[in-house]
Amino acid sequence: MLRAMIKKELLLVFRDKHALMALFVMPAIFILIMSVAMRDQFSVKNIEFTLYVKDSDKTEMSREILSFLKEDKNFLLTDDKTNAEFVVVIPKRYEKNSKKKVSINVQNSIKNDQIEAFKSMLSEHILKARFNFMSQSVKEYSMKASRTLSSLDVATDALYKVKYNNSKVLPNATQQSVPAWIVFGMFFIIIPMSTIYVNERKQNTLTRLNSMNVSVLAMTFSKSVPYFLINQVQVWIMIAVGVYLVPFFDTPALSINGSVFAIFEIATGLSIAAIGLSTLIAVSASSSEQATTIGGISNILLGAIGGVMVPKFIMPESMQKLAELSPMSWGLDGFLDIFLTAATATSVFEDFAKLLTFGLVALIISMIILQIRIKKGL
Amino acid sequence: MVKISNLTKTYGDKKALDNLSLEIKKGSVFGLLGVNGAGKTTLLSILNGLIDFDEGSVAVDGLSLRDEKRAIKSRSSIIPQHLAFYENLSVKENLDFFASIQNATKQDYEKAIKVNSLELLLPQKASTLSGGQKRRLNIAIGLLNNPKIIYFDEPTVGVDPKSRNEILDSIKEYKKFGITVVYTSHYMNEIEKICDEVAIISNGKLIEQDTLENLLSNRVSDKITVEVMPRDVLQTLSLELLEPTLIRTDAIKLFETIELLNANDVPIKQIRYGSTNLEKHFLDLTGESDA
Numbered sequence: 179m180l181r182a183m184i185k186k187e188l189l190l191v192f193r194d195k196h197a198l199m200a201l202f203v204m205p206a207i208f209i210l211i212m213s214v215a216m217r218d219q220f221s222v223k224n225i226e227f228t229l230y231v232k233d234s235d236k237t238e239m240s241r242e243i244l245s246f247l248k249e250d251k252n253f254l255l256t257d258d259k260t261n262a263e264f265v266v267v268i269p270k271r272y273e274k275n276s277k278k279k280v281s282i283n284v285q286n287s288i289k290n291d292q293i294e295a296f297k298s299m300l301s302e303h304i305l306k307a308r309f310n311f312m313s314q315s316v317k318e319y320s321m322k323a324s325r326t327l328s329s330l331d332v333a334t335d336a337l338y339k340v341k342y343n344n345s346k347v348l349p350n351a352t353q354q355s356v357p358a359w360i361v362f363g364m365f366f367i368i369i370p371m372s373t374i375y376v377n378e379r380k381q382n383t384l385t386r387l388n389s390m391n392v393s394v395l396a397m398t399f400s401k402s403v404p405y406f407l408i409n410q411v412q413v414w415i416m417i418a419v420g421v422y423l424v425p426f427f428d429t430p431a432l433s434i435n436g437s438v439f440a441i442f443e444i445a446t447g448l449s450i451a452a453i454g455l456s457t458l459i460a461v462s463a464s465s466s467e468q469a470t471t472i473g474g475i476s477n478i479l480l481g482a483i484g485g486v487m488v489p490k491f492i493m494p495e496s497m498q499k500l501a502e503l504s505p506m507s508w509g510l511d512g513f514l515d516i517f518l519t520a521a522t523a524t525s526v527f528e529d530f531a532k533l534l535t536f537g538l539v540a541l542i543i544s545m546i547i548l549q550i551r552i553k554k555g556l
Numbered sequence: 557m558v559k560i561s562n563l564t565k566t567y568g569d570k571k572a573l574d575n576l577s578l579e580i581k582k583g584s585v586f587g588l589l590g591v592n593g594a595g596k597t598t599l600l601s602i603l604n605g606l607i608d609f610d611e612g613s614v615a616v617d618g619l620s621l622r623d624e625k626r627a628i629k630s631r632s633s634i635i636p637q638h639l640a641f642y643e644n645l646s647v648k649e650n651l652d653f654f655a656s657i658q659n660a661t662k663q664d665y666e667k668a669i670k671v672n673s674l675e676l677l678l679p680q681k682a683s684t685l686s687g688g689q690k691r692r693l694n695i696a697i698g699l700l701n702n703p704k705i706i707y708f709d710e711p712t713v714g715v716d717p718k719s720r721n722e723i724l725d726s727i728k729e730y731k732k733f734g735i736t737v738v739y740t741s742h743y744m745n746e747i748e749k750i751c752d753e754v755a756i757i758s759n760g761k762l763i764e765q766d767t768l769e770n771l772l773s774n775r776v777s778d779k780i781t782v783e784v785m786p787r788d789v790l791q792t793l794s795l796e797l798l799e800p801t802l803i804r805t806d807a808i809k810l811f812e813t814i815e816l817l818n819a820n821d822v823p824i825k826q827i828r829y830g831s832t833n834l835e836k837h838f839l840d841l842t843g844e845s846d847a
Contacts, residue, residue: 182656186642186649193644382640389604390657390701391629553607 179392183400190374191404197370201412205363206419209355213420214427216351227296228254230262237273239311246303253299263288264296273311280304298334305332348491349518352432356420357513358486361506363412364448365480367405368456368473375401375460376469384552394549398541402453409449413441436516440523444512447533451505454540461548480504508532557582557705557736558603563612565598565760572598573609574760580705580738580753585731587751587768588740595760596740597637600707603738604634617704630658633703637710639694643683647674647693650682651700658701667733668699671726688719695723705736712746724750780805782813785823793820801825 191197231247233240247253256262265283272278280300284293313327331337378384387397420432434441459476463469481487483497484506490498501507512529515521558580565573573595580586590596601607603614605625614621616628641650651674655665669675672692677685682693691711698706708727712720727750730737741747747754748768755765764771782803784790790797793816796804805813810827817824 179657179659182653186645186653189649190642190644381643382636382638383642385606386634386636386640386654386697387657389606389629389632389634390654391626392657 180396180400180403183392183396184403187374187401187404188407191370191408194370194373197373200366200369201363201408202415204366205359205412205416206423208359208362209352209416209419210424210427212355212359213352213424213429216355217429226252226254227264227292227299228256228262229264229266230256230259232265232267234270235268235272239273239307240268242307242310243268243303246306247300250299250303266300276308302333349489349514350430352420352424352430353514353517354489356416356424356432357510357517358481358489360413360416360513361448361484361509362477362481362486363416364409364445364509365452365455365477365506367408367452368459368477369470371401371405371453371456372460372463372469372473373466375457376463376466379551380465388552394545394552397548398457398545401457402450402541405453405456406446406449409452410445413445417441432517434517435519436521436526437523440516440521440526441513443523443530444509444516444526444533447512447530447537448505448509450537451509451533451540452537454537454544455505457544458540458547461544461551480506483507485510505533505536508536557584557617558738559613559615560599560603561613563599563602563609563614565595565602565607565609571760573602575612576757576760576762577612578755578762578765580736582736583731583734584752585727585737585739585750587747587754588738588757589744589747589754590740590757594757596757597709598760599757600634600709600738600740604632604707605629606634630701631704632707633698633701633705634707635695635698635709635711637713639690641682641693641697644681646679646681647685648678650693651678651696654697655700660700661702664700664702667702668696671699671729672696673722686719688715688722691715691719691723692726695726699730703735705738706730708737708739708741710741711739712741712743720746780810781828782810782817783825783828784817785825787820787822789820790822793817 229247231244233244248255259265263285267281267283269278269281272280282293282297282300288296309327309330309332313324316327317324384397417432417434421434422431425431455476456473459469459473463472481504483501484490484504485493485501486506490501490507490510493501508529512521512526512533515526515529558578560579561577563573563576564571576595576599588596588599598607602609602621603616605621605628609621617631619628619631621628642653645653651665651669654660660668669678672695674689674692674696677689677693682690685693695708695711712723715723724746727737727739737750739747739751751768753765753767754771756763781798782805784801784803786801790800790803795813795816798804803813803817814824
């Protein structure tokens, strides 16, 4: 009996072209668009300043500074002084007089945080050149002191070891987009599931099934299995889009650092949560229009709150706390941990447990509502 | 086959069924008549185990509905008024699905197709069927479990006359298989055509139950109708006019009525005793006009 019901549900879903578009094509397109669109916003390596350098000193040290700046991909040296964001002037006698300052002329449109970033990055090269000059100067007196000075690394990455709160690593555009739209796409089963459910109720097929001794538990289970399978297929298709398709658009490919089993775990939890919510909406709605509207709105709201549309790490703290209420956020956190860190099935268990609990509670409430509606003649 | 005793079902303050008792004989085609809201659908839903009842008892094929609902469900089938199948599946896919749900035998599966003449429609998508073909599919699904009793809830609503006759003919066939049929319809002529016995219910109460023959015979009603030639004076006389030329009276007043008509030169065409058909009898009993 269950096999027949599962087969029937799969036939109905796969004959609904709009549902298939919403479940598979829509999230894949979102992944592509959002990964490419946010590529630069999420990349910390791609800060690029155009600068014009006037070397008034013309010494070995000033030439070394110039050479370091040319090698640094964050700087784009230009000969066009008027259009440069920064004009850097190395004054005369800069090498000889350590009290001399490099002057920076900044265009009005440049913001303070950009100026600070520019100064910090420029300092690395000036200091490196100065240390190299000092190393050469002390060489004839002390080889050891010379070696020490030349080995000094003043790059910020060498000076600071940054640890993020809760060991969170910031994702790149693909790492953010893929899990976000996987989660959103999985919850989109609300639309086909509730439409089929409401139609069955309206067309009395559920009553007919009930008259054929099909229990509410069997109805719910047989509807859940096909959508669980669809969700699992969705996850792997979207991951494949992130790994293989996104790089074609000059955007970093999705890298998976955690375990595959952990992906299965979070995908299972998410699917049960999505099925629970979808079933709850389907049994509560009185028409397919109502189900589609409520389903669509709740999906968008949960997505907006849960960090799908706007990444959680750029939200203010109060919004981040609010995000914790959305099951989409639990799933997203789980996937981000798997993609960014070497998360195992054990380390994402908390997210899985929350999703599983949410889904099972929603399913139990749905079955109670359906039982009541059947008793009342639907 | 079905024994209903003192059945009561209430929805809030409204009694949908009020102390209803009736019996349905095995192998009969039983007509259930009543206007909208009379309690027909509630009764069918209870008999199918779809909804619970408050008081009374129901036995189907010797089994108590309260205690053996699942067993009763597997022996019965309901043909709902609304088309209860999947429009996006083919006729065959629908039949296969409902057959699997009920563990139908190959023999019953083929019988359901044959009786409802669905052989050539099997590959067709259900949504593309005509109204009559959809009704036949709806009925075929109900036959898949080889039921001992089958309930038809107004199965010919919105069906063209040709398809209606085909459906009625197929229902007559079930009698050959020994299936008990309970049939509700708004169309009295359908009940007259196929039913052996009829129950009339109104406001959840049984008004009358008898064989169709008895209901239509003279003895069930003392009402008499007098058909006369059209005359203007009829409107001024104190007579109960059913139609401009049809007067209703009874045995006691008949002589008085004839005298009055003669006195006013109204020629009498014919005098009919009892109800002329089931519809008139139904209206007599329930006082309703929208059935």
